Amino acid sequence: MYIHLDHHGGEPIYRQIIEAVKYQVASGQLAPGEKLPSIRGLAGQLKINPLTVVRAYEQLQHAGLVVMKQGQGVFVATNRSSTPVGVRRKAIAEMARRLLAEAARMGADRQEIMDVLQAEARQMESKP
Amino acid sequence: MSDPVIEARNLTRDFGRLRALDWLSLQVWPGHVLALLGPNGAGKSTFLRLVQGLLAPTAGQVRLLGRPSRRLPADLCRRVACVGQDQDPPPWATLRQLLALQAGASPRFDRPLAEDLCRRGGLSLGRRFGSLSKGQRRWVLAVLALAAGAEVLLLDEPAEGLDPAARRDLYDRVRDCVNERDAAAVVATHVIGDIERVADDVAIIHRGHLVLHAPLEELREQVRQVALPNTEALPDLAAGVSLLGSIRLGQTLVAWVRCNGLSDDELHRRAGPRARVRTVGLERLYLTIAEHLSEDARKPTEETV
Numbered sequence: 508m509y510i511h512l513d514h515h516g517g518e519p520i521y522r523q524i525i526e527a528v529k530y531q532v533a534s535g536q537l538a539p540g541e542k543l544p545s546i547r548g549l550a551g552q553l554k555i556n557p558l559t560v561v562r563a564y565e566q567l568q569h570a571g572l573v574v575m576k577q578g579q580g581v582f583v584a585t586n587r588s589s590t591p592v593g594v595r596r597k598a599i600a601e602m603a604r605r606l607l608a609e610a611a612r613m614g615a616d617r618q619e620i621m622d623v624l625q626a627e628a629r630q631m632e633s634k635p
Numbered sequence: 636m637s638d639p640v641i642e643a644r645n646l647t648r649d650f651g652r653l654r655a656l657d658w659l660s661l662q663v664w665p666g667h668v669l670a671l672l673g674p675n676g677a678g679k680s681t682f683l684r685l686v687q688g689l690l691a692p693t694a695g696q697v698r699l700l701g702r703p704s705r706r707l708p709a710d711l712c713r714r715v716a717c718v719g720q721d722q723d724p725p726p727w728a729t730l731r732q733l734l735a736l737q738a739g740a741s742p743r744f745d746r747p748l749a750e751d752l753c754r755r756g757g758l759s760l761g762r763r764f765g766s767l768s769k770g771q772r773r774w775v776l777a778v779l780a781l782a783a784g785a786e787v788l789l790l791d792e793p794a795e796g797l798d799p800a801a802r803r804d805l806y807d808r809v810r811d812c813v814n815e816r817d818a819a820a821v822v823a824t825h826v827i828g829d830i831e832r833v834a835d836d837v838a839i840i841h842r843g844h845l846v847l848h849a850p851l852e853e854l855r856e857q858v859r860q861v862a863l864p865n866t867e868a869l870p871d872l873a874a875g876v877s878l879l880g881s882i883r884l885g886q887t888l889v890a891w892v893r894c895n896g897l898s899d900d901e902l903h904r905r906a907g908p909r910a911r912v913r914t915v916g917l918e919r920l921y922l923t924i925a926e927h928l929s930e931d932a933r934k935p936t937e938e939t940v
Contacts (some may be wrong), residue, residue: 514832519855541863547814554810556666556835560850 508537508544512553524563525570532572532583535596543573543581545548637665638701640819641686641841642785645695647682655681657843658695663819663836665786668809670830670851670920671823679823682840683791686821687717700787714784717894718776726765730758733779744782752778755804770796774805781808788812790821794829799859803831808826809833829867831917839921841928857895858920859902862911863888872905880923891915891923 512520512541513576531537543549546564564581567573575581610620639662648656656678663669669930673679674834684690685697688704697704700711707715724733730753738744753760756774758767767775779795788809794802809820810833839847858879863869866888869881873891875897881890894902903912 515828515916515918517855517858517916517919519852521852548935550814551811553809554833557814558666 510549510553512555518551521559521563521566524549524553524560526551528563528567529570529572529594530598533594534602539581539585540589541583543583545580594612639664639698641697641699641821643686643695643697646682646685646692646697646777647694648678648685648690649693654843656685656840659840659843659845660695661838661845661848663821665817665819666813666918667835668813668820668822668830668833669750669838670827670917671821671838671840672825672827672836673826674925677840678843679840681843683717683719683789683821683823686717687719687789690727702781704866707889712787715787716741716780716783718780718791719758719775719789720791723772723776726762726763728764729760730762730764730775731760733775733784734760737779737783741783741785744779745782749778752781752808756801768796770801771800773797774801775803777808781812784816785812786816786818788818788822790820790822792824793822794824794826799829802826803832806830806833807903812825827918827921837871837917839924841925846924846928854917854920855914857893858915859892859894859899860913860915860919861891861892861902861906862892862913863906864909864911866909872902876902876905879920880927882926 508528508531510524512523514520528537528543534576537543543564544552546557546560549560564573564575566580566634568575572584573581574584607620641661641663643662644660646656646659659678659682664816671679671682682896685692686699688699688707691705699707700714702708702711724729724736728736734746734749734753737749738746742841750760753775756771756778758771758775764772764775773796774794777790780788780790780793792811793809794805797805806822806829809822812818813820822834824830831851834851836850837847838845861872864887866886869888869890871877872878872892875895877893877895879891879893881888892902899912904908906912
């Protein structure tokens, strides 16, 4: 799990970790059931106090996004509906902006993008 | 909870008629990195020298690992590592000799770590200390302290003269030491950006006074910048909000406040619809406090008694 922290903007570190995990879960970079880095591991990677990681993981657990299993580690919750709508929308909007920008660069108009999206969605649905 | 590693109570030190440290009380806990900030001459080095037991307090006391620091038994001394301002090893000593000396003084000396850090600094062990540049000397002193296996690290401007990559590397290693050994570190510096990344707590000293001591995460949570365009006087933000400082930039009034649990929405409501509320980094906060205090000092009623 890669997390980029901004140490100088004044946003609390534990909250930046929460947002990063929420975003990665919502955008599918973290799959349901996937194991997150250990508390010590993430603290070592980010060069922060382990208690800051604990605080973030505890709040994520409270929000239902992760499950902390005694002696086993921290896992992304398998219950998909736990992704808050706001976070999900933000993640999708981000991907949409990237898609629109890339497509526009290649000279595609909006209709063409929508057509491709619809076609892809149909194809995914038809798969078993 | 475990005991504090450093405990200063009403710590005071005079040099002749100058009061270098005035009634300072603070504690440092295992697992924590404390950034000790303040302008030159604020009392940071005096504080660290008192903690090390190199100076005797004029009044008050300081305990290190539970004992008065002036009477620290030898076995506890080995659990403390320092980078000071005036404790350079002899210039003729080679790095290999310095490592051997430190290994003799510190039973838990981590030789592989020390050698690895020397290599990272591009220094062969045959080099003599006196042949090194200023930055390289600081690096070697930091290496000796980091590899000592100590529970307490007292570092006075350890990154002075280091290039940005080495500064970052050094502070990362400090954090690793603290995390891996549940050690405690005090880093005195006036270069804020690097230490902000790895510190847990911040203490700001100004003219010997401790003016702020708080966990960084709490400051990030509590301190806000409020920008008010086309405003003459600061509106009353009232109950629970403390003003840290303000400046005027053209038509805009910029204020820094500690909102003590007040939500951003509520702060915004009180400041008015045109106000812009945002978070503040440590550097901005430090400058605000320092300017605020210097202004106070210029008022004739202050500090003349």
